[in-house]
Amino acid sequence: MDTPWGDLFLFAEDEERLAAMLGRLCEDAKARAAFLVDQNGRLIAASGDRAGLDTTALASLVAGSIAATGSLARLIGERAFSGLFHEGERSHLYITVLGDGLILVVSFDRTSSAGLVRFRVKRASEEIGHVFEEITGRVAGFQSEIAQITDEDIENLLSS
Amino acid sequence: MSFINYAAREINCKLVYYGPGLGGKTTNLQQIYARIDPKSKGKLISLATKTERTLFFDFLPLDLGTVRGFKTRFHLYTVPGQVFYDASRKLILKGADGVVFVADSQVERMEANLESLENLEENLAEQGKSLDAMPHVMQYNKRDLPNVVPMVELQTALNKRNAPWCESCATKGIGVFETLKAAAKLVLTDLKRKMGG
Numbered sequence: 001m002d003t004p005w006g007d008l009f010l011f012a013e014d015e016e017r018l019a020a021m022l023g024r025l026c027e028d029a030k031a032r033a034a035f036l037v038d039q040n041g042r043l044i045a046a047s048g049d050r051a052g053l054d055t056t057a058l059a060s061l062v063a064g065s066i067a068a069t070g071s072l073a074r075l076i077g078e079r080a081f082s083g084l085f086h087e088g089e090r091s092h093l094y095i096t097v098l099g100d101g102l103i104l105v106v107s108f109d110r111t112s113s114a115g116l117v118r119f120r121v122k123r124a125s126e127e128i129g130h131v132f133e134e135i136t137g138r139v140a141g142f143q144s145e146i147a148q149i150t151d152e153d154i155e156n157l158l159s160s
Numbered sequence: 161m162s163f164i165n166y167a168a169r170e171i172n173c174k175l176v177y178y179g180p181g182l183g184g185k186t187t188n189l190q191q192i193y194a195r196i197d198p199k200s201k202g203k204l205i206s207l208a209t210k211t212e213r214t215l216f217f218d219f220l221p222l223d224l225g226t227v228r229g230f231k232t233r234f235h236l237y238t239v240p241g242q243v244f245y246d247a248s249r250k251l252i253l254k255g256a257d258g259v260v261f262v263a264d265s266q267v268e269r270m271e272a273n274l275e276s277l278e279n280l281e282e283n284l285a286e287q288g289k290s291l292d293a294m295p296h297v298m299q300y301n302k303r304d305l306p307n308v309v310p311m312v313e314l315q316t317a318l319n320k321r322n323a324p325w326c327e328s329c330a331t332k333g334i335g336v337f338e339t340l341k342a343a344a345k346l347v348l349t350d351l352k353r354k355m356g357g
Contacts, residue, residue: 007351040254149357153227158344
């Protein structure tokens with residue numbers, strides 16, 4: 001998912017596209033919410049009911065969980081585990097790695113089922129992965145705004 | 161690996177606190193969490209053992225303010241310092257934009273400092289990176305204790321790359337923000353440079 005600099009750039013239209021796909025996935029899977037998280041634990045896009053949910057913490061913990069699980073898989077000679085279910089009394093999470101570094105998280109409750117979520121995730125994964133590849137494979141030329149940041153800007157930011 | 165979200169006008173950077181066990185990495189994050197404006201911080205998450213030793217990581221998201229219309233968000237992580245948790249350290253170190261090395265100034269921890277620094281270099285090398293090119297700050301912690309190594313010796317032994325450094329007493333919050341600011345400055349300057357600025 002790295003750009004030539006190893007950094008990731010996300011524009012409004014990218015976020016809208018990804019959020020729209022996540023929204024469709026939520027509808028199809030009767031899920032409460034869906035999130036895309038990168039391997040470093042940063043939230044890329046989200047859709048659905050996030051009221052009262054700390055999405056920053058969720059993203060970090062999901063990435064940690066996937067990283068640990070991936071290492072576990074390799075310990076027993078697997079390349080990776082394809083999905084993770086976390087089953088609660090009322091709420092459940094299905095977490096899957098879509099490609100190198102992109103993690104899809106679906107939150108659902110008793111209005112859906114693990115089977116339906118897994119089936120819908122499988123169908124949506126390819127499209128989401130494809131769009132994300134486009135985003136990360138894009139040739140840069142839009143970084144000028146960041147390049148314009150001066151040493152003085154940075155000093156001012158940190159002096160407060 | 162910075163994440164620049166033009167949709168949300170956010171620059172997201174990952175800063176990893178590294179160093180020997182019981183050196184004060186978690187205390188740094190706890191002090192930042194305790195002292196920073198509630199509006200600028202998220203939840204402090206600690207994945208620790210029952211005896212409060214870091215098991216996997218501590219995580220603190222911070223908003224350091226706005227620069228040229230971009231919110232600068234830093235995700236602070238600590239690694240577990242204990243030698244046998246190397247697999248976890250490797251995972252946390254991935255994608256770091258900057259590192260704070262928290263050294264324990266006590267004489268009896270000097271070997272642990274050197275071992276941890278060597279471990280950091282090895283783990284970066286495994287990811288095809290080098291501490292030479294990684295923005296990093298040295299923090300010499302526990303300067304308030306009686307049995308500390310003189311600063312000159314610490315610098316000679318641990319700071320061969322002449323990185324910015326701070327003395328600290330993390331339990332009292334001394335030097336904690338100076339370290340954070342120095343690291344944030346290096347990370348943002350490095351990002352700007354990579355973007356051609």
